[in-house]
Amino acid sequence: MQTLSKVWLFCVLLFVSSVASANLTIEITRGSDQALPIGVVPFAGSDNMPEDVAQIIQDNLERSGFFAPLERSAMFDRPSQSDDVEFGTWRSLDVRYLVVGRAQQTSSGYQLQFELMDISGQRRIIGETVTANADDLRGAAHYISDQIFEAITDIRGAFSTRIAYVTAQGLGDDMQFGLYVADADGRNSQQVLTSDQPIMSPAWSPDGSKLAYVSFETERPAIYIQDVATGQRVQATSFDGINGAPTWSPDGRRIAMSLSKDGQPEIYVLDVANRSVERITQSNSIDTEPNWSPDGRSLLFTSDRSGGPQIYQYVFGSGETNRITFTGNYNARAQYSPDGDQIFLIHRSSRGYQVARQDLDGGRLVVLSETTRDESPSVAPNGTMVIFATQQGNNAVLSAVSADGRSSFRLPAAQGDVRDPAWSPFLN
Amino acid sequence: MQLKPLARSLAVALSIVVIAGCSSTGGTQDGDSYGSQDGSSMGAGTAGAGTGGQYGSTTGSGAGQQADSRIPEVRTIHFDFDRDTIKSEYESVVMAHARYLRANPNAQVVLHGHTDERGTREYNMALGERRARSVQRFLNTQGVSSSQMSVVSYGEERPAASGQSESAYAQNRRVVFNY
Numbered sequence: 001m002q003t004l005s006k007v008w009l010f011c012v013l014l015f016v017s018s019v020a021s022a023n024l025t026i027e028i029t030r031g032s033d034q035a036l037p038i039g040v041v042p043f044a045g046s047d048n049m050p051e052d053v054a055q056i057i058q059d060n061l062e063r064s065g066f067f068a069p070l071e072r073s074a075m076f077d078r079p080s081q082s083d084d085v086e087f088g089t090w091r092s093l094d095v096r097y098l099v100v101g102r103a104q105q106t107s108s109g110y111q112l113q114f115e116l117m118d119i120s121g122q123r124r125i126i127g128e129t130v131t132a133n134a135d136d137l138r139g140a141a142h143y144i145s146d147q148i149f150e151a152i153t154d155i156r157g158a159f160s161t162r163i164a165y166v167t168a169q170g171l172g173d174d175m176q177f178g179l180y181v182a183d184a185d186g187r188n189s190q191q192v193l194t195s196d197q198p199i200m201s202p203a204w205s206p207d208g209s210k211l212a213y214v215s216f217e218t219e220r221p222a223i224y225i226q227d228v229a230t231g232q233r234v235q236a237t238s239f240d241g242i243n244g245a246p247t248w249s250p251d252g253r254r255i256a257m258s259l260s261k262d263g264q265p266e267i268y269v270l271d272v273a274n275r276s277v278e279r280i281t282q283s284n285s286i287d288t289e290p291n292w293s294p295d296g297r298s299l300l301f302t303s304d305r306s307g308g309p310q311i312y313q314y315v316f317g318s319g320e321t322n323r324i325t326f327t328g329n330y331n332a333r334a335q336y337s338p339d340g341d342q343i344f345l346i347h348r349s350s351r352g353y354q355v356a357r358q359d360l361d362g363g364r365l366v367v368l369s370e371t372t373r374d375e376s377p378s379v380a381p382n383g384t385m386v387i388f389a390t391q392q393g394n395n396a397v398l399s400a401v402s403a404d405g406r407s408s409f410r411l412p413a414a415q416g417d418v419r420d421p422a423w424s425p426f427l428n
Numbered sequence: 429m430q431l432k433p434l435a436r437s438l439a440v441a442l443s444i445v446v447i448a449g450c451s452s453t454g455g456t457q458d459g460d461s462y463g464s465q466d467g468s469s470m471g472a473g474t475a476g477a478g479t480g481g482q483y484g485s486t487t488g489s490g491a492g493q494q495a496d497s498r499i500p501e502v503r504t505i506h507f508d509f510d511r512d513t514i515k516s517e518y519e520s521v522v523m524a525h526a527r528y529l530r531a532n533p534n535a536q537v538v539l540h541g542h543t544d545e546r547g548t549r550e551y552n553m554a555l556g557e558r559r560a561r562s563v564q565r566f567l568n569t570q571g572v573s574s575s576q577m578s579v580v581s582y583g584e585e586r587p588a589a590s591g592q593s594e595s596a597y598a599q600n601r602r603v604v605f606n607y
Contacts, residue, residue: 172588198585200549220580221553242557242581245550258550265554286554302551309551333548346548353547373592375548394591420549 024186024398024411024418026063030370032406035068036152039095042072043112044080044102050134053112056141057099057148060159060185063400064149064384065407070095082115082124090119097125099148109133114144116151126151138188143428158382159184162424164192164202164211165398169416179213181228184380184423186398186411192226200420203246203255208427212236212246212255223257225272236270237277245289250296256280258288258301267301267314280314281321291335300324300334300343311345313360325358327365333376337403338383344403346374346388355388355401368405378423379403389419497531500524503605504588505563506598509544512555512562522563525605526570533573539563540604541581542588544597549583556581563603 040058061067070093079085080102090098101114108131115127126147132140139160146157163186167178177199182189193199197216204211205225212225221243226233237243241260248255253272258265265288267280281287285305292299299314311325311334325331330348337344340360347356347365352372358365373391380387387400392410396417401408411418503525505518514522529535541560543552560579567577589596 168585171590172586175586198582200553200583200585216582216585241579242553244553258554260554260557265557286551286558288550288554289548302548309547330547332551348547373546391592 023189024182024413026059026186027410027412028062028407029399029410030401030406030408031062031068032065032402032404034406035066036097037070037095038067038097038099039070039075039090039093040099041075041078041080041101043114044078045105046103049103049110049137051137051141053103053137053141053144054099054101056138056185057145060142060145061148063185063409064159065402066149066153066384067097081113082117082127085117087117087119087122090117095119097148097152101144106131110137110140112140112144114148116148138183142183142185155384156382156426158380158384158423158426160428161381161426162208163378163387163398164204164213164422164424165418166199166202166420167413167416167418168198168396179211181211192228192231201245202420202422203248204422204424205248206250206252206425208425211422212248214244214246223255223270225255236272236275241265242288247291247299249292250294256290256292256299258290267299289333293336294338294340300336302332302334311343324360325365327358331356331365335377335379337379338381342403344368344377344379344386346377355386357386357403357405366405368401368403369399369408371399374399376420378421380423381426385423387421387423389421497528499535499607500528500605503607504602507559507601507603509597509601510555512558514562514566522566523570526567526572529567529572529576530570533576535576535607537577538606539577539579540586540606541579541583542586542600542602542604543584544600545584545587545592546597547584549585553581553583553585556583559601559603 038061040054042054046053058069062069074093077086077089079100081100085098085100096119098117098119099114101112104111110132112130112132116125118125128147130140130143142159145159149157161184162181163184164181167180169176177195178191179193179199179202180189181192195215195217200214202211202213210225210227212223214221215224222238223236223243223246224233225236239259239261242258242265245258246255255270255272257268257270259268264284265286267287267290268277269280270277283305285303287301287303289302290299297316301312302309303312308329309332310323311331312321313324314321328348332346334343334345342357342359344357346353347367349367353374354367354372355369355374355377356365356367371390375389377386377388383403385400385402387398389396390399392412396419398411398418398421502521505521529537539560541556543556557579560581564577564579568574587600589599
């Protein structure tokens with residue numbers, strides 16, 4: 001890695017850190033009927049704060065699909081600590097959980113105290129005091145959301161994670177592309193790269209510090225690795241033909257990709273440190289869109305060796321390759337769930353191209369999305385949601401669906417197309 | 429692998445890209461007159477020449493050509509859904525390019541393969557390459573030297589027409605001859 005970073009220090013030039021206008025907003029499109037009713041009371045002392053912390057927590061919990069938050073207008077009592085909570089009041093509002101808290105300004109920022117109450121059990125579940133700088137109140141709200149989510153569901157919260165995505169505007173030879181990173185709620189977006197040539201397929205390194213992506217800035221595709229915080233980057237591959245679909249190994253030392261330097265696109269593995277590439281697939285067909293299993297032992301990839309695109313699994317060591325999907329004549333771009341037991345993919349149904357899920361253990365394929373122009377599914381590190389690109393009217397937007405298909409939300413951008421989302425790993 | 433020197437020259441070329449990009453050109457939309465770029469062998473040079481939308485006259489395959497052997501005007505051919513076969517109605521177009529390339533052994537063409545937006549992006553990248561290579565093979569059988577041709581697939585990344593209509597899709601499934 002060291003030798004790599006020495007080569008291309010100049011690229012700080014390309015790194016334009018800005019809070020640009022590419023923030024995404026959230027629209028809940030489907031709520032789960034099994035969502036848990038929860039109340040998030042506005043924090044006492046938060047009237048003049050730059051962010052409404054309780055609102056951010058409430059929005060996070062609602063977006064997860066696990067919770068159905070109570071409207072603020074229905075809260076005629078607004079306690080700020082556990083001692084003041086009248087359980088009967090909240091029980092009569094059918095609330096099962098309640099979040100209360102208060103904010104205090106300090107010399108260096110804010111101190112946020114929150115408590116999570118179990119209304120039916122009439123007890124305090126957790127509570128914590130969190131300090132935050134004024135410019136990181138959203139981060140503190142995401143942290144609190146993570147604690148609440150895990151205390152109730154036993155699943156690690158993924159609200160403090162980020163998403164990378166690509167924007168595009170224009171047509172034909174007159175286009176502008178951008179690579180952005182934003183918080184998981186679409187806010188706080190930062191431009192990573194901008195170009196008048198296509199940018200594709202961002203992929204997070206397992207430690208969340210780097211992105212590998214495809215850029216056509218030399219008027220042909222090449223794979224780059226960029227440090228998200230510093231903007232420093234290296235060109236990792238630039239072979240003749242396609243250099244595409246990078247995916248990191250769980251230890252961050254290797255990147256699987258699709259290269260067509262030897263004819264048809266095949267799967268190769270790049271050693272990040274010494275830059276050697278090893279060919280993995282040997283077929284006279286398209287092999288692309290690799291994805292590394294969480295245990296590092298196998299790769300999923302898309303191949304049309306049977307005629308149309310289907311998902312295959314390659315096992316390191318034995319070299320064994322098995323076909324995974326058999327439903328329909330178009331299955332592509334698969335990704336493992338974080339536990340490695342399921343895959344998420346794009347399936348062409350009678351309605352169109354949709355996000356689907358399949359158990360690796362011989363399970364049937366289940367369509368999750370209701371949209372029909374879907375691409376690029378990327379699963380949250382806790383496995384609860386899948387973010388993907390789809391069409392809304394004439395624009396490409398990001399959308400997300402819960403892994404059980406019960407709830408979904410959309411993240412439209414103010415203008416242009418947004419696509420190719422990649423959900424980061426856990427960052428803390 | 430001579431990556432370090434290449435990376436250095438790319439660095440220079442790319443910093444030009446950045447500077448040119450910042451100077452907010454209006455964007456000359458002249459996609460069919462790229463001058464003579466050799467996209468395959470020297471990515472760095474191409475990047476430098478390709479900045480700022482000032483394609484065309486920078487490098488000179490156009491220089492010294494006879495008036496009767498100009499680059500054929502039709503430089504885009506279209507394909508059926510999920511197919512890479514050259515349709516009979518476009519054979520004359522490809523033949524005209526073959527004649528031009530045979531008559532001008534110094535001319536270079538980059539074949540850009542494109543798909544419509546349906547399906548996944550990286551799989552479409554592979555389909556776009558398949559289309560461009562189909563044209564490359566055809567030109568080859570017509571006696572065009574391999575050294576005069578290179579292929580770049582753009583997949584679904586650079587649509588010529590927007591929208592989700594069948595006619596927009598048809599316009600986007602294409603191979604473009606870039607000289």
